[in-house]
Amino acid sequence: MTRLSIEETVQFLNNNDGYLILTHTRPDGDTIGCAAALCVALRQIGKTAFLFPNPEITPQYEVYTAGLTADGNFIADTIVAVDTASEGMLAKGAEKYAKDIALCIDHHPSNTEYADRLLLDASCGACGEIIYEILLQLSGALTGDLAERVYVAVSTDTGCFSYTNTTANSLRVASECAKEGFDLAAVNKKLFRTKTRARVAVETKLYSSMKFLAGGKAAVCVLTLADIDNAGATEDDLENITALPAAISGVTAAVTLREMSDGQGVKGSVRSYGDFDSNVFAQKFGGGGHKGAAGFTIKSDISALRSEIEDALETEFRQ
Ligand SMILES: [Mn+2]
Numbered sequence: 115m116t117r118l119s120i121e122e123t124v125q126f127l128n129n130n131d132g133y134l135i136l137t138h139t140r141p142d143g144d145t146i147g148c149a150a151a152l153c154v155a156l157r158q159i160g161k162t163a164f165l166f167p168n169p170e171i172t173p174q175y176e177v178y179t180a181g182l183t184a185d186g187n188f189i190a191d192t193i194v195a196v197d198t199a200s201e202g203m204l205a206k207g208a209e210k211y212a213k214d215i216a217l218c219i220d221h222h223p224s225n226t227e228y229a230d231r232l233l234l235d236a237s238c239g240a241c242g243e244i245i246y247e248i249l250l251q252l253s254g255a256l257t258g259d260l261a262e263r264v265y266v267a268v269s270t271d272t273g274c275f276s277y278t279n280t281t282a283n284s285l286r287v288a289s290e291c292a293k294e295g296f297d298l299a300a301v302n303k304k305l306f307r308t309k310t311r312a313r314v315a316v317e318t319k320l321y322s323s324m325k326f327l328a329g330g331k332a333a334v335c336v337l338t339l340a341d342i343d344n345a346g347a348t349e350d351d352l353e354n355i356t357a358l359p360a361a362i363s364g365v366t367a368a369v370t371l372r373e374m375s376d377g378q379g380v381k382g383s384v385r386s387y388g389d390f391d392s393n394v395f396a397q398k399f400g401g402g403g404h405k406g407a408a409g410f411t412i413k414s415d416i417s418a419l420r421s422e423i424e425d426a427l428e429t430e431f432r433q
Contacts, residue, residue: 115226118217120244124251125232126217127156132191133163134184136208136215138198139169143270143305146175146199148219150246151263153182155249158257164188168205172350174304176289192216197241197267200226219244239279242267246287261294262301274306282326307422315345316352324359327424328431333359334367334424336416337407339375361383367395367430371416379413382423390430398426 115394118126135153137145149165156163164184171179184190193215198204199222201212218229221244235244242264251262256264268288272280292298309317319341325334335358342352352372359368367390370383382399383425384392385407392408401410412419 115229117231118229118231120233120247120251120322122384123127123219123231123248125290126231127161128159128247129253129375130192130216131161134166134190134193134211136193136195136198136211137138137168137205138195138203139170139205141171141175141205142197142324144174144240144267146171146178147263147267147270148196149243150178150182151245151249151260151267152194152219152261154263155253158260159255164190166205166208166211169207170205174289175266175277177354178266180370182402195217195229196245197221199224199419202230219248224384237281237283239277239281240286242271243283243287245292248257256291256294258295261291262296265296265298265301266305268301274302289431310351312345312347313351316342316347316355317358319345320355320358326365327427328387331366331431332427333365334371334420334427335368335380336371336420337373338416339373342372347428356383356385360387366390367392367427369427371394371420371423373416374411376415379411380416380419382410382412382419384408386411395426395430 131321133156135149137149142285146202153163153165165179165182167183193211195215195218197220199220204212212228215229217231219233219241221235221238221241225232234243238244245267249256265288268284269275272284275285320335320337323336327334356370359365359370364389367386372381374381384396385390391405393405395401396402396410400410401408401409403409
């Protein structure tokens with residue numbers, strides 16, 4: 115494994131051809147935006163480049179890969195992975211390329227160095243910030259279609275510039291992209307100000323199940339299988355839903371219980387701020403995680419578990 119600088123990466127991309135670009139499983143805006151932008155830029159300089167067809171891509175991102183995905187007949191000479199920390203994170207079906215990845219471009223500090231060459235900058239909130247520098251050197255300037263894809267990468271991975279990974283550089287790259295004349299308002303509306311009706315239905319269920327404890331410092335919510343089915347919600351519709359109770363003013367610890375399908379028990383997600391340690395709390399129920407976010411899975415009746423959790427939270431805040 116060789117570490118590359120941005121300049122060395124650009125040189126490598128100029129010197130090779132026949133690119134297949136891999137994304138990660140459960141693809142987000144960062145991996146798709148980076149892969150698609152790199153693919154378009156390589157084509158602009160006369161290279162053959164395709165994206166691996168990630169089977170889990172969601173409709174909101176499909177527009178960015180249209181006309182770029184490889185069919186079964188494409189034989190790659192140079193395989194590149196973007197925003198993918200380990201072999202195990204590769205898109206479903208891309209595992210077969212794991213040993214042949216010539217270059218990985220990433221921002222995860224946990225990158226396992228699985229590729230022959232690695233360009234890693236863990237100071238970047240989004241991999242899109244690294245891709246931006248590469249494209250500038252590769253193409254000289256960013257066209258609107260490149261800028262839009264880089265903007266999608268950076269804005270989604272930083273939670274529309276609100277997560278703690280957002281830096282001055284994230285904002286600078288987004289600002290440079292926004293100068294290139296894509297429809298910024300339309301992209302922001304689509305990515306950050308639009309919900310499916312199923313999502314709204316399931317949020318309604320979540321909020322109506324909510325109970326505040328410890329004088330409003332804690333909240334517990336439940337989602338049953340019936341709630342999820344009746345809302346017609348898919349996994350996409352449920353994404354990050356556990357962040358909602360913890361976003362309520364005054365709440366410093368929130369637990370969301372979700373009934374899983376047959377025999378898989380109940381999944382608990384703990385989110386907290388300040389002194390409350392989600393990891394310690396989750397460990398009481400056989401799980402774990404980080405101080406601000408942790409989880410557990412228990413084979414238990416959801417309403418019995420709910421009272422247990424409520425008691426545990428009240429006890430925690432009484433101490
Ligand atoms: Mn990322």
